[in-house]
Amino acid sequence: MMRFGMLKQFGWVALSVTMLSGCSLLGGGTATTEPRQDPLIGQIIDAGTQQPLGYPQLLARAAKADVVYLGERHDNAEHHRIQLQILQDLIGRGLQPVLGFEFFDIGQSGYLSQYVSGQASLMSLGPGSKLTPEQRLRRQLDWEKRPDQEWNFYFRLIELAREHQLEIFGADLAPSIKLRLSRTDMEQLTAVERQQLQGEALEQGVYRDFMYRRFTDGHCGWGEEPLLTRLYRTWRERNYRMAASVVAMADDSHAGPVVMIVGAGHTEHNLGLVNQVAKLRPELNQLNIGLQQISIEPSPLSDYLFDADDPEQALGVRHDLLWFTQRQDYRDICAELNGA
Template identity: 30%
Template sequence: MRIRRRRAMRWAAGSAVLLVGTRVRFPVPAAAQEVARAASPIREVGTGRSLEEAELFARLAGADCVPVGETHDNPEHHRIQARVVRELAARPPGVGAVAFEMLTVDRQPLVDRMLRGPGADLDAFAEAVGWEESGWPDFTIYEPIFAAALESGARVLAADLASGTTARIRREGFAALDPGFVRRTGLDQPLPPELEAGLSDALARAHCDRLPASALPGLLRVQRARDAMMADRIARFRGRGRVVLITGNGHARRDWGVPYYLRRMVPERTVVSLGLIERGDGRDGVAAREPFDIVWFTVAPVRGRGDPCDAIGGSAGG
């Protein structure tokens, strides 16, 4: 498959996306690419055992659904994700679809039209979907994943809520969503209390504890709906092969993230989640504390990142 590329490599003006899609802009420096090439130990969470890369890919190959997390502006994470797609595509039954949090479901017809055939132009695709205006980091760091998907013959799935839906959920709750979707994904049932408390705390911390308490229920509903939509897109895919999900670590986690809804919707399918975790990002490198099946620890880009909390207004509490 020939994939045309015209885009110059640009590492400027990326963005970090917090758990519910609040985007805090900061640059992604050219130096980050080289910094992130440091050794990235892989650990099995249940045992804490170190895995060789061959063991990792063999484990992922045994799954039907593979959510792969990321820190959105980390180029090394996207190189790893692209490699996951290629490695799994080489192992029967291959990869049937690669689902992206970064694409909203209302764009699926456009995605299908732009990425059809061997001459797919990824630059034209990025322009057509308005990537540059979307708030996501520069398309060049995601491009290797799209290229891997197309080269493997996988379908690219738009997986996030349709544009404008999150605002309606904040106002109307799950009544803003299709009732059939709410029922089949389990959004009509509350999370277990310990998971709801954990998610609420994570959302508050993701917003630097500067949100009024009254805002948290709406944000929690949005987060749940986004996780449920990604799970629904995976569960309803009927093609041959595995589905790989490209998403933030907050959605890939196995406790209250996308795997939670997949376990409810398609319990017969095997899900193995891979978290790509930056050491020093509030983590101590102890795999047993991570909410994934497997973690791959990487280094963070060390230059060019400001404090994301500087871009979040308001004050804590309320």
């Protein structure tokens, strides 16, 4: 009962993080203060051949793609450093990548574009008149209460877009719609709310089962209906919305790939977001790069490439390329809850 009570208390926190980020914050071992060294750290693995790939080869493939996914763990500083490096090197090749973010919604795209354009506001009066352009953007994006480190992860990419005048956009659904979807049945939504959604019937099968496991693991084993169905519908609708955003920008882009900064969960097994883009524009060349932090306990390469609960490997490899990094932390929140 104590564990259930704590999970209920923790549940919606985990839920909001999972639904916003596309990845779990939960580890798989005991907490430690010492980072684990692993021979995979720093390696780039081609999942198709299961062989190492050099960075120049990764960059060459990214330069030829129409859409590049840089699937991240949102709180991993190394993942954001790698994203910045790839974008800078694509620009160095004479390309003009189009930069998209899961962490910003489509309604915030105007704020991002206005900041990147560098055009000063003609409205000099009001409470925001003494803010710097960065402070104003942070307020517009509703990021003032988030930690500075978290903001800087993404602001460095926005600044790169401003420096090189890259097109930029937010791709996701608005937070209010995500909240309503995760807590309300579809038929209870208003007509205006439903108008913003794809509204397709939820298919059955291995991907749904996979995502149900993901949601349950993200809540330390707590998964019940109708919660799971609502989470899955929210997940699907978010992928629909982001896919439509990616395709719109890819259709409008002539100088470089659309580079999506997105939680790696949205691109696992080339399903979710990647699959939806392929349905909308099958001719687009997509490259799915997963920035993969090592597991808490030593694991073989196969455990990273395939899902342990998928013995037939029906879901396929997790990403086209995996770039391995150190973990951001070694906490296991579920272990802490179980020991409470």
